[in-house]
Amino acid sequence: MGILAGMITDSRTLPSARSEQADAAADGRRSLVVVGVNHALHDGYTDMIYVLLPVWQAEFGLGYVALAVLRSLYVGALAGLQMPSAALADRFGVRTVLALGTLLGAGGYALAGASGGLIGLCCALALSGAGSSTQHPLASSVIARAYGAAARGPLGTYNFTGDLGKAALPPLVGFLLVRTDWRPVLWLVAGAGLVVAVVVACLLPREPASRVTASAKTASPVPTRASDPTGFRLLVAIGMLDNAARPAFLIYLPFLLQAKGAGLSLVGIAFALVAIGGALGKAVFGRLGERFGVTRSVILTEAGTAVAILAVVLLPLAPALAVLPLLGLMLNGTSSVLYGTVPDLAPAGQVERAFAIFYTWTLGGSALATPLLYGPLGDIVGPGWAAMAAAATAAMVVPLMLCLSPRLTDPSTQETP
The missing domain is CATH 1.20.1250.20 (MFS general substrate transporter like domains)
Known part of the structure; x- marks a missing residue:
């Protein structure tokens, strides 16, 4: 009787296990899509600066050192705040920090579009870079938790999405710059960032780690x-x-x-x-x-x-x-x-x-x-x-x-x- 009862129990729990696996797979796919879109936006934000440099050079009379500083304000904030971003995610949650980081990145470009001078532009670029600092470490951790030991392929897909943003946003900005001033162009891309921030906040699973199997959590590290x-x-x-x-x-x-x-x-x-x-x-x-x-x-x-x-x-x-x-x-x-x-x-x-x-x-x-x-x-x-x-x-x-x-x-x- 005990054996029969065990078989009945197993037959009941098996569909439940399969349902959890299906939910975990769905969460993994949704997480990958959301952070991929977010990655495309932020990498596009980074590379579109190159297209804007000749415009800023002409407007502000800048030399190449000053142009390099403009780019470095963005990239420096992006690089220097990645570890603090991870610490913030431990306290407030990955989804919250990712969404707020995207909102900050978009807000930085909106401020750049509203700036009337070079100092305002510099502050805005640093602000936008600070927002973009969240996406690399946090999005990678989201994918790693969602897919566990099978994360290598999805991480490659995530890296690929960044290049899609680099391929799309700079030519779009270059096309628009021929037809209008650079400030409305920045407001437009800031609006796109606001949309992506809302997508992250609404669609990214709150705790993807909770659906990773125990075996994935305890997998041995790479030698x-x-x-x-x-x-x-x-x-x-x-x-x-x-x-x-x-x-x-x-x-x-x-x-x-x-x-x-x-x-x-x-x-x-x-x-x-x-x-x-x-x-x-x-x-x-x-x-x-x-x-x-x-x-x-x-x-x-x-x-x-x-x-x-x-x-x-x-x-x-x-x-x-x-x-x-x-x-x-x-x-x-x-x-x-x-x-x-x-x-x-x-x-x-x-x-x-x-x-x-x-x-x-x-x-x-x-x-x-x-x-x-x-x-x-x-x-x-x-x-x-x-x-x-x-x-x-x-x-x-x-x-x-x-x-x-x-x-x-x-x-x-x-x-x-």
């Missing part, structure tokens, strides 16, 4: 070399150089193209071409890194980045535009490979802390290097030579990667060309 923190430091240094090369080139791309005869609409399309190539790079090189090894993949992408930058600088307008998707593929290919290597080298197996450190240092280093190094270069030697310095920065990754290679845990990643 790491806890006794070799030097490997992680090398990885961070490589990430800093890689993240410095990208804006060091992109900040001058509008001026390089305008010197070749491009208008603002075409400049916006050019950034879309870079973003499309970047989205493909994240998808392609993430897999190539697993198949051919991290060392070979990173050396290929950084060498390709340097060559592609030189081609854009030296070629006429049409061939330069044709190179931009390849350049985007190489620029983003490295970040995809490096991101997947962080768990392998996380000190003491603390993967979440390692990601926070990696994001903070790489983005923060980019925010500092642009105004302190590449901006003055532009004023001294011009956009073309400053862009070539960005190519040299990408090439500097190669010797560091060769030093890191023996420290990687995966034997296949230790191969060198």
Whole structure:
């Protein structure tokens, strides 16, 4: 009788378990869609600054150092406040902080549109960057909790959605700038941010972690070399150089193209071409890194980045535009490979802390290097030579990667060309 009663109980609980699994899967999909839309908005907010730089240069009479500072105010706030954003989420909840961060990012651009001078614009950009600081760490944690041990694929999809925003918002802004003043354009994109903030607040599950199975919660961490923190430091240094090369080139791309005869609409399309190539790079090189090894993949992408930058600088307008998707593929290919290597080298197996450190240092280093190094270069030697310095920065990754290679845990990643 006891056995029969147990069978009856199992038959009753099985549908309940299946229902919980179905609910968890639905929550996971909804979470991925919501944070993906949010990621697209914030990455679009970040890259549309490049299209606005020539407009601000003309209106405020700025040099390249000042333009680099404008961008760094946004990116610096974004980088420096990621760890505090995580702390706020622990207290007030991920959904609340994500929604308020998106609202703050949109509010910053609305304030920029209402600003009458340069100081107001600077404050507004820093405010918007502070709002965008919430989405990278918190959205990643939402996906990790919703999908548990199966989160690698959804995290890749989340990263891809950011490039969709980069491909959509800059060309839209460039198209509108030809037809109206830049301030109404910023109010329009701020309105889009308000809509996304409402979507996050209403549709993102409040506690996706509650539906993760116990096995996913207790899954063993990725094996790491806890006794070799030097490997992680090398990885961070490589990430800093890689993240410095990208804006060091992109900040001058509008001026390089305008010197070749491009208008603002075409400049916006050019950034879309870079973003499309970047989205493909994240998808392609993430897999190539697993198949051919991290060392070979990173050396290929950084060498390709340097060559592609030189081609854009030296070629006429049409061939330069044709190179931009390849350049985007190489620029983003490295970040995809490096991101997947962080768990392998996380000190003491603390993967979440390692990601926070990696994001903070790489983005923060980019925010500092642009105004302190590449901006003055532009004023001294011009956009073309400053862009070539960005190519040299990408090439500097190669010797560091060769030093890191023996420290990687995966034997296949230790191969060198």
